[in-house]
Amino acid sequence: MEKKSIGVGLMGFGVIGSQVARVLLDRQEHISEQAGCAVVLRKIKVIEPDLGTPKAKAVDSELFTTDEDDFFNTPDMDIVIELIGGVNPALSYHERAIKSGKHIVTANKELIAKHGSELMELAKLHNVSISYEAAVGGGIPLIAPLQKDLVANNIDGIYAIINGTTNYIITRMSSEDIDYPEALSEAQNLGYAEANPTKDIEGIDAAYKLAIMASLTMEIKIIPDDIFCEGISKLESRDFRYASELGYAIKLLAIARHSNGFVEVHVYPAFVPGDSFLAKVDGVYNAVLVEGDLVGKVTFWGEGAGAKPTSSAVVANVIQAAKKIACGDTSYNYWKIKPGKRVKPMPEIINRYYIRMTINDKPGALAGIAGVFGDCGISISTALQKEDNIEEKSAEIVIMTHPAVEEAMRAALNELNNLAVVKEINNFIRVEE
Amino acid sequence: MEKKSIGVGLMGFGVIGSQVARVLLDRQEHISEQAGCAVVLRKIKVIEPDLGTPKAKAVDSELFTTDEDDFFNTPDMDIVIELIGGVNPALSYHERAIKSGKHIVTANKELIAKHGSELMELAKLHNVSISYEAAVGGGIPLIAPLQKDLVANNIDGIYAIINGTTNYIITRMSSEDIDYPEALSEAQNLGYAEANPTKDIEGIDAAYKLAIMASLTMEIKIIPDDIFCEGISKLESRDFRYASELGYAIKLLAIARHSNGFVEVHVYPAFVPGDSFLAKVDGVYNAVLVEGDLVGKVTFWGEGAGAKPTSSAVVANVIQAAKKIACGDTSYNYWKIKPGKRVKPMPEIINRYYIRMTINDKPGALAGIAGVFGDCGISISTALQKEDNIEEKSAEIVIMTHPAVEEAMRAALNELNNLAVVKEINNFIRVEE
Numbered sequence: 001m002e003k004k005s006i007g008v009g010l011m012g013f014g015v016i017g018s019q020v021a022r023v024l025l026d027r028q029e030h031i032s033e034q035a036g037c038a039v040v041l042r043k044i045k046v047i048e049p050d051l052g053t054p055k056a057k058a059v060d061s062e063l064f065t066t067d068e069d070d071f072f073n074t075p076d077m078d079i080v081i082e083l084i085g086g087v088n089p090a091l092s093y094h095e096r097a098i099k100s101g102k103h104i105v106t107a108n109k110e111l112i113a114k115h116g117s118e119l120m121e122l123a124k125l126h127n128v129s130i131s132y133e134a135a136v137g138g139g140i141p142l143i144a145p146l147q148k149d150l151v152a153n154n155i156d157g158i159y160a161i162i163n164g165t166t167n168y169i170i171t172r173m174s175s176e177d178i179d180y181p182e183a184l185s186e187a188q189n190l191g192y193a194e195a196n197p198t199k200d201i202e203g204i205d206a207a208y209k210l211a212i213m214a215s216l217t218m219e220i221k222i223i224p225d226d227i228f229c230e231g232i233s234k235l236e237s238r239d240f241r242y243a244s245e246l247g248y249a250i251k252l253l254a255i256a257r258h259s260n261g262f263v264e265v266h267v268y269p270a271f272v273p274g275d276s277f278l279a280k281v282d283g284v285y286n287a288v289l290v291e292g293d294l295v296g297k298v299t300f301w302g303e304g305a306g307a308k309p310t311s312s313a314v315v316a317n318v319i320q321a322a323k324k325i326a327c328g329d330t331s332y333n334y335w336k337i338k339p340g341k342r343v344k345p346m347p348e349i350i351n352r353y354y355i356r357m358t359i360n361d362k363p364g365a366l367a368g369i370a371g372v373f374g375d376c377g378i379s380i381s382t383a384l385q386k387e388d389n390i391e392e393k394s395a396e397i398v399i400m401t402h403p404a405v406e407e408a409m410r411a412a413l414n415e416l417n418n419l420a421v422v423k424e425i426n427n428f429i430r431v432e433e
Numbered sequence: 434m435e436k437k438s439i440g441v442g443l444m445g446f447g448v449i450g451s452q453v454a455r456v457l458l459d460r461q462e463h464i465s466e467q468a469g470c471a472v473v474l475r476k477i478k479v480i481e482p483d484l485g486t487p488k489a490k491a492v493d494s495e496l497f498t499t500d501e502d503d504f505f506n507t508p509d510m511d512i513v514i515e516l517i518g519g520v521n522p523a524l525s526y527h528e529r530a531i532k533s534g535k536h537i538v539t540a541n542k543e544l545i546a547k548h549g550s551e552l553m554e555l556a557k558l559h560n561v562s563i564s565y566e567a568a569v570g571g572g573i574p575l576i577a578p579l580q581k582d583l584v585a586n587n588i589d590g591i592y593a594i595i596n597g598t599t600n601y602i603i604t605r606m607s608s609e610d611i612d613y614p615e616a617l618s619e620a621q622n623l624g625y626a627e628a629n630p631t632k633d634i635e636g637i638d639a640a641y642k643l644a645i646m647a648s649l650t651m652e653i654k655i656i657p658d659d660i661f662c663e664g665i666s667k668l669e670s671r672d673f674r675y676a677s678e679l680g681y682a683i684k685l686l687a688i689a690r691h692s693n694g695f696v697e698v699h700v701y702p703a704f705v706p707g708d709s710f711l712a713k714v715d716g717v718y719n720a721v722l723v724e725g726d727l728v729g730k731v732t733f734w735g736e737g738a739g740a741k742p743t744s745s746a747v748v749a750n751v752i753q754a755a756k757k758i759a760c761g762d763t764s765y766n767y768w769k770i771k772p773g774k775r776v777k778p779m780p781e782i783i784n785r786y787y788i789r790m791t792i793n794d795k796p797g798a799l800a801g802i803a804g805v806f807g808d809c810g811i812s813i814s815t816a817l818q819k820e821d822n823i824e825e826k827s828a829e830i831v832i833m834t835h836p837a838v839e840e841a842m843r844a845a846l847n848e849l850n851n852l853a854v855v856k857e858i859n860n861f862i863r864v865e866e
Binding site: 023027030031033034036133138139140141144145148149150151152153277280292293294295296297298299300301302303306308309311312313315316319320323324326327328329330331336 | 727729736752753
């Protein structure tokens with residue numbers, strides 16, 4: 001029952017959508033050869049027809065439609081590529097496509113993170129596939145390796161630098177010794193950060209991607225709301241200086257790992273050892289370190305965004321989907337969610353911590369501070385007292401702790417805040433070894 | 434036409450074979466769930482039955498056979514895993530398996546590098562698949578990403594640190610400032626280098642892996658004999674010191690790239706920029722940088738050898754093969770070799786070069802040397818004269834050139850050798866930017 005030609009419909013014709021259309025049209029022969037059958041772009045759904053732009057002129061105008069029904073009623077359309085982004089109206093488009101037996105290829109991280117599990121249930125029911133390689137890490141092969149190539153492993157943990165905007169800002173703060181506002185505005189000027197950068201800066205974008213990777217590999221349904229999320233806006237250039245002095249780099253990490261029967265999922269800035277691989281991932285690059293019980297550590301590194309890299313992942317998904325449809329292979333990859341697994345509550349996680357505070361420089365100040373840690377059952381591994389400000393009679397203290405429970409750490413921070421000698425707790429950052 | 438159970442036969446029960454058997458047996462439920470059908474180990478071919486070892490005791494002794502016919506006549510054996518290594522007798526086993534309609538999974542880099550193309554022709558004829566993820570980079574997903582996830586791209590180049598033994602030795606020479614013999618014997622003591630390390634040290638092992646990646650991605654049949662191959666044994670610790678001073682690291686690189694209608698394939702030690710990703714790949718780790726015209730640069734990093742990582746790749750291949758067999762998917766990945774592409778002859782390649790030589794320290798020495806480069810049409814970008822040995826009246830000169838044709842460079846080296854002022858050309862190393 002071989003199909004000789006596979007039809008594709010595209011929803012969205014922005015920067016990424018138009019790039020995908022271009023690859024599908026320009027490389028049709030190559031794509032069809034790889035898929036083992038003709039792969040034909042049949043329809044493009046746009047919000048408004050803007051046929052005068054160069055990107056639209058490169059496409060046969062007959063392909064465009066603004067009408068949803070017209071799009072979904074296109075004959076011989078086996079695969080729908082959704083590149084609109086966001087939950088609405090994308091969710092309803094996904095449902096409509098699935099219910100009419102069409103396979104889905106998407107780069108929509110928010111939708112898959114929030115509704116992936118239900119969409120896969122629906123897809124299973126209607127015997128179609130959902131592919132979302134481009135939703136995580138742009139063109140870097142990540143979903144397929146996790147789905148297929150590492151599938152003999154139990155995945156112990158995922159440690160990801162998965163947001164290029166924040167990694168660019170962090171890299172600049174670290175290498176140029178500039179503060180957050182300056183680095184952010186530099187990133188905005190270069191087009192690496194949006195005018196409203198909240199989703200990137202606060203780690204929400206990273207949490208979407210983490211939710212997808214965790215749901216895929218850890219047999220638990222993780223939605224963004226399950227993920228403890230802390231952004232980079234409170235980092236200061238002096239934190240990077242101390243990190244470097246102590247042998248670390250600071251990175252915004254998205255972490256998913258098994259931990260005593262629980263699953264930990266969080267996004268936060270973390271100290272990582274200076275000689276580690278993740279410490280060396282600079283600029284807008286992404287890297288995802290996967291720990292499997294057979295493979296050990298493997299890392300995938302590359303550009304995590306951009307129209308061309310994203311089109312690489314989208315079109316690869318289209319080719320694989322077309323290949324399967326053409327030869328009647330219905331063994332699709334859905335998330336394998338099992339009951340009984342739970343997310344570890346944040347107060348129970350165990351980490352080492354870095355704390356930086358400003359104190360009144362009096363005799364016995366450090367002793368009082370150290371006493372608070374002791375009372376909370378937290379051991380100190382390193383303490384630095386520095387930079388006396390003689391006029392203000394203040395000093396800066398940096399503490400690195402041994403592993404401690406987050407709850408105890410928060411109690412200690414509360415007590416420190418009440419200590420007369422402590423003027424301000426400037427920052428506290430978790431440490432990943 | 435769904436098959437409910439897929440039978441597997443295993444050839445080879447050494448370190449890797451026994452590990453694979455263990456994973457297949459211990460994780461049978463997990464593997465079968467992933468494959469969507471039962472995956473059952475039916476037979477293990479060994480040279481001599483050594484049923485007393487712990488690894489053999491962990492396996493039902495009924496599974497072992499020493500007899501080739503007995504092995505191949507095992508009923509319901511759909512997949513043969515070949516973990517013997519080398520060309521003979523593995524080649525004949527592959528042919529026999531294929532001709533009897535069995536799918537192949539192998540970690541045999543030498544066989545696939547030397548005979549992959551013919552074996553795939555044969556496999557095509559008999560409608561079976563050949564999977565060889567474990568042949569390159571141990572457990573690092575490489576073959577599947579190149580075969581599937583990056584398939585929308587034109588692959589422009591592959592730059593690989595793909596031999597853990599040499600990378601360990603190089604890392605030690607560089608970081609500890611020790612010379613080659615000491616680093617080699619250290620690697621041997623740690624089990625990272627074999628007693629006879631020739632295949633690793635001379636780049637032959639890396640060439641096997643490069644031949645496979647190039648044949649897979651560049652539409653040309655590359656066998657190891659096509660690959661210019663230079664090992665690491667002539668490197669000295671002072672080369673690493675100069676490299677560092679000039680802002681570079683030295684790595685044994687396996688390179689395949691398109692170049693003006695030709696394909697370049699070579700393995701040699703090369704200067705790579707000190708801030709590049711490949712410069713940071715240390716110890717026994719492997720990393721493969723792939724450049725695609727859509728995806729840009731992506732890099733895959735991890736442990737390139739070892740029983741557990743290798744078993745991760747082998748079992749993933751078994752699961753994917755079983756899945757396809759079970760649902761009748763016959764869209765296998767063979768190399769797409771096209772006529773007309775040729776390997777670029779080594780004298781025609783263009784590189785920058787590093788040359789280190791010992792000279793008689795006389796007035797005009799450097800001028801004479803620079804003159805030779807000029808006569809051969811090679812521009813010098815940097816020249817360092819150092820370390821006068823007053824007793825021997827000698828000095829060391831290091832030259833970095835601008836891009837030059839290899840043939841011109843070799844002519845220059847010949848002329849330099851004939852120059853009275855040159856006592857010895859100590860090393861010459863290519864530079865990859």
